[in-house]
């Protein structure tokens with residue numbers, strides 16, 4: 001028997017910093033549904049270490065934060081977005097403090113926050129909760145959301161696809177989503193407005209700092225629903241993940257370098273000054289490429305990150321989580337350098353949104369890592385993304401409130417097509433495809449690219465896509481197959497964007513075009529659904545006339 005349809009004013013897909021901020025900012029009169037693919041708190045937010053950037057220090061200014069962000073973004077940031085996010089930074093941080101986030105303080109007054117440094121920032125401006133900032137933010141917001149009377153939480157509930165006017169008729173717009181529950185059933189959930197807050201897509205790569213959930217579901221769903229995506233070629237590789245065969249995804253925060261950590265070759269020689277005068281605190285694209293270059297040049301598996309010259313108490317006070325985790329793998333960072341390697345970390349591109357988080361589809365919003373908001377351009381500066389989640393989560397909620405009256409009541413939705421058959425033997429093939437995709441993306445669309453490598457990736461992606469379409473059409477869906485389908489879509493978008501950008505800029509480096517294009521204004525790479533056409537040109541993000 002068909003269970004009754006869930007129906008909300010606002011359905012938020014994702015429960016990281018972006019999703020929970022949006023939920024908490026909406027007024028309690030609205031019925032809000034929040035979906036989480038796993039437990040509510042699981043996601044990149046929970047694992048964020050370094051902190052959240054905001055202008056708080058007396059020697060700092062909004063102009064300086066804006067300039068640093070634009071410099072790191074290598075000509076592709078949208079200045080209006082950067083200005084908006086930076087100017088709302090102090091307010092966003094105050095909101096988090098009011099929610100109860102226990103940021104690290106100095107002195108006795110309890111109100112003076114310790115600020116650390118990370119790459120690209122010319123000042124100390126990163127608030128943090130020791131080295132587990134994301135956990136402090138996520139668990140604080142989780143408590144708030146669980147206590148809210150108007151918010152209904154669905155854990156282990158995976159959105160499969162958005163439901164639009166194409167299926168229900170009426171004015172163009174979003175009407176809800178099909179959702180796979182823990183019982184294996186797919187049900188429609190209706191809403192007047194839907195917010196995508198599904199995080200990034202770094203699981204497209206073999207080695208990543210991200211949790212398993214980061215399979216780009218929101219980007220793939222928005223693309224299938226007809227939204228434009230942009231800048232997918234700019235995958236950020238974090239320079240320093242612990243190198244250990246059982247821990248290829250454990251991040252060593254950039255704040256370790258911010259507090260004096262040095263990068264060394266395996267024989268103990270420093271090398272970063274040969275690549276950039278800012279040394280260890282150059283923007284991430286430069287540091288990751290330098291490490292990759294030295295590893296290939298010397299044929300070594302890792303480089304070293306050394307902070308053991310600092311007092312042991314300083315290290316354990318600032319980096320208790322990292323210190324403890326490394327001990328579990330046999331490394332004592334108070335006494336010895338750590339072996340580190342780069343890994344896929346952040347998706348700078350995504351679903352195009354304007355300053356209010358609106359996508360191309362009426363009623364559909366997006367916030368956080370799933371988006372291309374114009375903040376990061378060709379390379380995100382450290383600790384700007386948690387800030388983006390809070391600023392855009394709040395902006396989206398405010399815009400929804402302003403516009404909800406214009407959006408239709410949630411309609412009765414068509415049920416999911418259940419005519420597919422179960423065939424558990426296919427599961428093994430899906431798993432193989434998973435491995436294949438993540439490996440060819442790592443090998444061919446990684447830190448250093450070439451035309452030939454991208455062509456090889458394109459060939460493999462095409463084959464994989466047709467196989468996945470076949471499974472998807474015939475077999476009953478499960479989480480693995482759905483994620484694989486989304487990853488294949490995202491891989492396709494990354495490859496198409498990388499092939500379209502015939503220059504090196506920010507995080508996209510290709511040996512065949514090693515310099516930035518000299519002539520003209522650099523454009524974002526915008527992909528348009530249906531035509532799957534890569535075009536270049538500057539995007540004008542809309543500004544709400546009410547603002």
Ligand SMILES: Cc1cc2nc3c(=O)[nH]c(=O)nc-3n(C[C@H](O)[C@H](O)[C@H](O)COP(=O)(O)OP(=O)(O)OC[C@H]3O[C@@H](n4cnc5c(N)ncnc54)[C@H](O)[C@@H]3O)c2cc1C
Nearest residue numbers: 014015016018037043044045050051159199368369383386
């Ligand atoms: C190890 C690590 C350290 C980092 N450190 C920092 C830092 O110090 N400072 C900083 O600014 N940034 C940092 N980042 C980046 C930052 O943490 C993320 O960009 C940010 O937290 C993303 O938040 P989000 O809300 O967009 O997504 P996430 O926090 O990733 O949440 C995604 C949510 O979407 C849900 N979801 C996904 N797909 C579906 C689906 N199909 N159906 C239903 N739900 C779905 C998931 O269950 C989850 O709830 C770090 C990232 C990592 C991985």
Ligand SMILES: O=C([O-])CC(=O)C(=O)O
Nearest residue numbers: 049050051253254382383
């Ligand atoms: O702690 C880190 O290095 C991660 C970080 O700041 C970020 O990704 O913004």
